[in-house]
Amino acid sequence: MKLIVLSDTHLKNGVIPQQLQTLLNECDLIVHAGDFNTVKAYNAFNASGKLKAVSGNDDASELKKLLPERLKFEVEGVKIGVVHEGGLSVNDTTAQGYLAKEMDVDILIFGHLHRPLIEKRDVVLVCPGSPTKPRMSNPSVVELIIEKGSINGRIITLEGDTCDYIKFRDSLEKRKQEKNRNKKRA
Template sequence: MKIIALSDTHLKGGEIPTTFKDILDDCDVIAHAGDFTTMECYQAFASTGKLKAVHGNSDDSELKELLPEKLIFDVDGVKIGIVHEGALSIMDTTPLRYLALEMEVDVLIFGHIHRPLVETSDVILICPGSPTSPRMACPSIVEINVDNGKVSAEIIEIEGHLCGYIDFTRKLEGMK
């Protein structure tokens, strides 16, 4: 089963950007770790019929009432959890590991930091970054494959607006 994890889309309108719409069309589950921002954005993802989602800190009050803070679902015997917040830094994922253990999940998808991460220990921690407003990273999502209870995850860079820092460093590299 193919799961596309994403977070922090921060979209105002009701359309999924073409830069990653085809990827979403070709998956079984869309796991969104919050910060749709608006109901229209949420509805665009929900209309696919594939959405599993939680609310984020930037979501409007209507979404915070509609969506849970935490969500757990099962895919082929693998328990997957979704939360928005849980890490203040990509450098220390210890609180997220403990949260995954507390939630009794094998995989924990989280958002909020806008930078991608796949970390494997006794649990798999996945932050898909942001496809529309990355920080210190390129726009990204994560493709998760679950096959006979085995999980693999890959960060997928997509086209889109680069964060200012990445754009600046690429320009500097071109000047050498």
């Protein structure tokens, strides 16, 4: 079964970018770890009828009433937990690991960080980043393939605006390359 995992879409207008919509059309299940932003955005993702989702800290009050803060379900014998805020760091996933144990899941999907992560240890921790509002990363989602209890995941980088940090980092790299070319010419 193919899952597309995403979070932190923050779509006020409810319009899903075309590249993302194509991925959603091709999957078996959509898992959203919160921060749709509006009911209109939630409805756009839920239109396919294959959405599992939790509310996020930036969701409209109607969504917070409609969606749980935590969700647990099973796919082909694999227990999956979903929360929005699993911890505050992508560099130290101790809190997320403990939460996965507390929820008794094999995979913990969480959002809020806007940066992608797949960490495999005794549990699989997945933060899909954000397809529309990334932080210190490119726009992204995670594809999970679950077959006969086996879990394979990959981060999919999407087209779209990168965050200012990435733009700055890339401009520094470009300047460094230009300096090296100029040194070689001299």
